[in-house]
Amino acid sequence: MSKRNAIYAQSGGVTAVINATASGLIEAARSHRDRIGKVLAGRNGIIGVLREELIDTSKENRSTIQRLRETPGGAFGSCRYKLTNPTPDDPDIQRLFEVFAAHDVGYFFYNGGGDSQDTANKVSKLSQQLSYPVQCIGIPKTVDNDLSGTDNCPGFGSVAKYVAISTKEAALDVASMSESSTKVFILEVMGRHAGWIAASGGLAGEGANEPPHLILFPEAPFDSSKFLAKVEATVGRIGYCVIVASEGVQDGDGNFLSDAETTDAFGHAQLGGVAPVLANLVKEELGLKYHYAVADYLQRSSRHIASRVDVEQAYAVGRGAIAAVAAGKDDIMIGIERLQDKPYRWRLAHVNLSKVANIERKVPRSFRTKDEYGITARARRYLQPLIRGEAYPAYRQGMPRYAQTKNQLVAKKLRHYEVG
């Protein structure tokens, strides 16, 4: 096997630990110099690959690559861009293989969610059709945890830990003040189609009286009178009520609550978001004082409180991707296989990419309580290990010392190409 270069691209929304995957992959590649030349990272993901904007990661020194393990965001940039029509005649595909050939690329690592696994799968097939040999490996990443073929997704455990801790902390605040102040607190979290992140809020407490008192899943149609009755009963019983709401909450007709338009003082249409819509409902119908938080990007970038298990797994799938190509593998995703809940044990697995592509995994009914407002013991057994352990970054003068990569591009060899 001759020495060939690798392309690594991050795809879709970034996470607190996707750079740990990059770190694992680059470190492992450096220990396979006999077979793997340079790891070229697509600047802003696949867009950069198509534009031939390839970051030469060999210019990054060892300590930077090491520190990527504790740096959130996507150091080389990411994007939402889908190769919509991966056939040999598609201009994007032709360009992709031109870039591969121009830079002697024999390995393609695509680090993302369902779409990326699908693309990696198709590129692998095309590589055979076009007789240009490139080993394609999918590496899982998504805070939504909705990827099939793996027990869980790197990125999710850290969001889950952030949401569980934030729910617990905010609930202590609300409980302290509820006698004379806020009675209802709503935390809006990510997860437009799958409620894994909302579910993780359930780890903040257990039993009817411990917060969160209601979790709103996108999997369960929102019923406002049932919701209001439960909020009112909770406030009546313990004086306050904490709600974790997925941004993807939908009514019985499948309309997102967050799509309810409001009109601002200037007459502009304004998207409501789930938290303000729920808060307004609580105020208007129950007359209760509310507060709400919208975690937004904070939840998926909160490396300062990442789950140690998540960081380890994110790093491991990066290393595992290199081990896989070194073993001659192609057209697979590096998955995580759970061997045991207690004590938690896991290992890497090789999953056929055709089995992964574009199957969205939702929170199963058995993980949601009968009334649809909580998580079951089964859900706890699944979720709990994923938030285990802390993996604090290094600090200087009170702030985390996150890595700053140079992101130096290799010289272009091809003509200009317009993407999109």
Added chain:
Amino acid sequence: MSKRNAIYAQSGGVTAVINATASGLIEAARSHRDRIGKVLAGRNGIIGVLREELIDTSKENRSTIQRLRETPGGAFGSCRYKLTNPTPDDPDIQRLFEVFAAHDVGYFFYNGGGDSQDTANKVSKLSQQLSYPVQCIGIPKTVDNDLSGTDNCPGFGSVAKYVAISTKEAALDVASMSESSTKVFILEVMGRHAGWIAASGGLAGEGANEPPHLILFPEAPFDSSKFLAKVEATVGRIGYCVIVASEGVQDGDGNFLSDAETTDAFGHAQLGGVAPVLANLVKEELGLKYHYAVADYLQRSSRHIASRVDVEQAYAVGRGAIAAVAAGKDDIMIGIERLQDKPYRWRLAHVNLSKVANIERKVPRSFRTKDEYGITARARRYLQPLIRGEAYPAYRQGMPRYAQTKNQLVAKKLRHYEVG
């Protein structure tokens, strides 16, 4: 000096470290058993004192009191209730002294912001008028950092650290994706009248290109065209723009932006909040994709990333309050005096309560850059030491082990009293 009991009450919004103050106070009281009997904590603050709902902190074991040092929220509860008319004829004041007498209270510790210091000051004066001797000590607490008579307020440093880190982390996320996704990110933070919390976001980076690119202070009137020009220029120059906005941002006429009413799909009036109003402005006027986060209670309860300096100071003012009464002091607040910026050195100070009461300290002009969108070197010198050091709580199974107090009330001796 005979042995007498103490009353401790928390007041106003709670913080990530107000329990550290309680911990310091109770621990120190326990080492002065010759003079101080029980520390009775008002359940939900002064409301509980008036209702004679007094928590017997002697029932809490040592490890619980120790763990309070790392527990957010207010373990004994707090409230927003002002003794509006502190004269000898006022029913609340008469009741307060009845409770003092019934429980042999010789020490009153009031842990809060400007209003609480004012109340402590008045209760001290009334104690002399009514010839009921009680030593009154104010203990500072406020995330807003707007109290005078002290260099900074316990509670602020931890919010500042949370906001600085969150800004830095979210900015890394936005930068990674800005090529094809969100260009403008807004983090809404607390501080309705003083912009100290917004200012702390400035510690995330330095220089024109590092985030945050704009800080919006309540001290500087909001000018939408100047704001939009700066946002547009920043996006044009580096591809994205991060904004930290105080909830108290006001237009030139002193109207809060957050008071701009919107109407929701059901025709209900809805308060906008600052972040959505700004986001809408950016979308409508510049056509840029935005995201926003509303940190709300998360910022002031985020004990998981508290500032070590803040925790130490919060604990110290609690201990200092006991030392003060043991030294015969009355009518003072335990302040924090800065001795030196670099390396940071501080000590406790005794501040006459009449000098503290109800003077709101704003972010001075010299701390804000010329264009009003950033912090100066002078502001950095002031803010930086306050976020120093980490003080992680203990964890079990991935979650912080926060203290759970028993909150057992002492037997009531007086008739029922209706508060408010």
